[in-house]
Amino acid sequence: xxxxxxxxxxxxxxxxxxxxxxxxxxxxxxxxxxxxxxxxxxxxxxxxxxxxxxxxxxxxxxxxxxxxxxxxxxxxxxxxxxxxxxxxxxxxxxxxxxxxxxxxxxxxxxxxxxxxxxxxxxxxxxxxxxxxxxxxxxxxxxxxxxxxxxxxxxxxxxxxxxxxxxxxxxxxxxxxxxxxxxxxxxxxxxxxxxxxxxxxxxxxxxxxxxxxxxxxxxxxxxxxxxxxxxxxxxxxxxxxxxxxxxxxxxxxxxxxxxxxxxxxxxxxxxxxxxxxxxxxxxxxxxxxxxxxxxxxxxxxxxxxxxxxxxxxxxxxxxxxxxxxxxxxxxxxxxxxxxxxxxxxxxxxxxxxxxxxxxxxxxxxxxxxxxxxxxxxxxxxxxxxxxxxxxxxxxxxxxxxxxxxxxxxxxxxxxxxxxxxxxxxxxxxxxxxxxxxxxxxxxxxxxxxxxxxxxxxxxxxxxxxxxxxxx
Numbered sequence: 056x057x058x059x060x061x062x063x064x065x066x067x068x069x070x071x072x073x074x075x076x077x078x079x080x081x082x083x084x085x086x087x088x089x090x091x092x093x094x095x096x097x098x099x100x101x102x103x104x105x106x107x108x109x110x111x112x113x114x115x116x117x118x119x120x121x122x123x124x125x126x127x128x129x130x131x132x133x134x135x136x137x138x139x140x141x142x143x144x145x146x147x148x149x150x151x152x153x154x155x156x157x158x159x160x161x162x163x164x165x166x167x168x169x170x171x172x173x174x175x176x177x178x179x180x181x182x183x184x185x186x187x188x189x190x191x192x193x194x195x196x197x198x199x200x201x202x203x204x205x206x207x208x209x210x211x212x213x214x215x216x217x218x219x220x221x222x223x224x225x226x227x228x229x230x231x232x233x234x235x236x237x238x239x240x241x242x243x244x245x246x247x248x249x250x251x252x253x254x255x256x257x258x259x260x261x262x263x264x265x266x267x268x269x270x271x272x273x274x275x276x277x278x279x280x281x282x283x284x285x286x287x288x289x290x291x292x293x294x295x296x297x298x299x300x301x302x303x304x305x306x307x308x309x310x311x312x313x314x315x316x317x318x319x320x321x322x323x324x325x326x327x328x329x330x331x332x333x334x335x336x337x338x339x340x341x342x343x344x345x346x347x348x349x350x351x352x353x354x355x356x357x358x359x360x361x362x363x364x365x366x367x368x369x370x371x372x373x374x375x376x377x378x379x380x381x382x383x384x385x386x387x388x389x390x391x392x393x394x395x396x397x398x399x400x401x402x403x404x405x406x407x408x409x410x411x412x413x414x415x416x417x418x419x420x421x422x423x424x425x426x427x428x429x430x431x432x433x434x435x436x437x438x439x440x441x442x443x444x445x446x447x448x449x450x451x452x453x454x455x456x457x458x459x460x461x462x463x464x465x466x467x468x469x470x471x472x473x474x475x476x477x478x479x480x481x482x483x484x485x486x487x488x489x490x491x492x493x494x495x496x497x498x499x500x501x502x503x504x505x506x507x508x509x510x511x512x513x514x515x516x517x518x519x520x521x522x523x524x525x
Contacts, residue, residue: 062108063170066090069113070162073155082333087112089333092326093227093317100316101264116169117162125168125195129161132194141187143443144180164188167200174201208259209252212504213242223252223504225310227317228330234314238307243299248289253299253306258285261309271308272301360487362502363472366422367438367464368392369454369509375412377404381429387412389435391419392461400433406449418452418464418507418514422478423485440494440516441523450519452500455512464514467505492524500524 068083091110098105116122139152141160146152163184167175175185185202193199210223225237243253257268267283276298282288291297321330370389373396378384383404388396399419403412418438425432442448454462478484491503500507500514507514516522 063172064108064110065166066112069117070159073159085333089329096317096320097227100313122169125165128195133161133191141183144183160184160187164192168197174203176203178207179204180207206259208255209250211237211241211252213250228321231311234307234310238303245299246293246295248293253302270297270301271305360484361469362466362488363469364475364484365420366474367418367420369458369460369462370417370419371460372412372415372417375409378429386431389419390460391421397434399435399437400428400431401437416454416458422475424477424480438524440519441525442519448519450516453515454509457511458509462509464507464509466502467508494519494522496520
């Protein structure tokens with residue numbers, strides 16, 4: 056008889072550290088223990104037997120002499136281009152990428168050999184890493200593996216689900232009131248089946264588990280209806296036979312049935328202690344929610360890395376000329392609503408002609424510590440969108456029509472915080488926030504998928520969809 060199928064679940068602790076230090080080294084052990092407990096609870100809640108599962112930590116084998124030697128062997132045959140391309144959809148993309156992000160795909164490929172698996176399973180966002188593994192493992196004399204992928208479920212906000220955007224996802228340990236609140240806010244336009252995270256969750260999670268889904272509603276609206284074919288539910292929603300409110304409340308009931316056993320497993324002092332130790336920031340945030348709300352306009356904590364700490368203003372470029380001592384730099388005089396214009400040095404010569412900057416409205420980050428650049432003190436940073444790939448393209452960000460110099464720029468939801476007088480360079484506040492600044496597919500400037508705005512509307516760029524902001 057064929058050997059029983061075994062599934063290895065890899066806790067990629069080293070990968071988490073390499074991915075732009077997404078998990079601090081000192082928390083890796085705690086988070087690994089947390090994930091093992093929560094994954095087991097999740098699988099048990101849907102009736103998956105655990106006896107065919109093996110849990111392995113990356114650092115249990117990735118720090119061995121043999122594995123380390125293979126990392127070096129791999130680095131001698133992999134091109135920088137291939138490593139960067141492989142991680143494009145998985146490794147966090149930042150303006151100044153670290154070397155660790157290039158190592159990440161190679162480690163994931165080597166894991167297949169060192170775990171002695173026949174196949175690797177992941178989301179479709181992993182496809183470039185899977186292609187990388189199929190190309191490079193044979194180059195080291197190892198067998199090419201099978202790769203299985205499942206679809207990526209959109210987040211509740213209508214775009215990609217993100218661990219850093221709380222409203223886009225439902226956590227396994229969310230309370231019932233949290234589930235209700237998040238589903239109530241979820242993007243679910245009547246008749247719109249595109250980027251609908253609620254419908255996608257039914258399709259990819261609830262339907263496969265039960266082979267049916269029940270819409271719960273009052274008799275006057277047609278009463279309960281059981282769907283045994285997902286496409287029929289989608290069709291009824293598209294034709295507005297099913298109302299978004301009924302869809303959300305039905306998902307809420309079904310989801311809480313799945314989450315109740317998991318919540319119960321974690322409802323003891325040991326598990327609560329592990330959760331708060333593994334995610335100390337989240338624990339502090341929840342404690343703060345229960346305390347009195349701060350009604351004042353100041354930021355709640357001077358150490359909070361939130362976008363309202365940035366003093367970004369609309370400016371008008373009064374004059375622009377080449378830096379006398381640097382061919383790649385411009386010297387600009389920018390009016391930001393102060394008695395005298397600010398002198399700003401920008402490295403835009405090879406990207407933006409002088410005439411396109413003259414008299415243009417721009418965005419200026421005003422509370423960086425002034426810094427000398429080739430002998431001239433720069434009193435701010437002109438914010439631009441830049442493309443991710445090569446050749447590099449750069450475009451200054453555009454304020455909405457009707458703005459005036461000095462007008463404050465804010466991130467949606469962070470209108471009332473007080474900016475720092477001056478950002479301390481050692482704290483790297485801007486650098487930490489910058490990692491989550493992006494240009495949307497509609498060319499709108501965003502932080503964690505929330506728009507950068509003035510009172511006149513959203514900040515945008517001309518063409519660089521999916522670009523970075525710096």
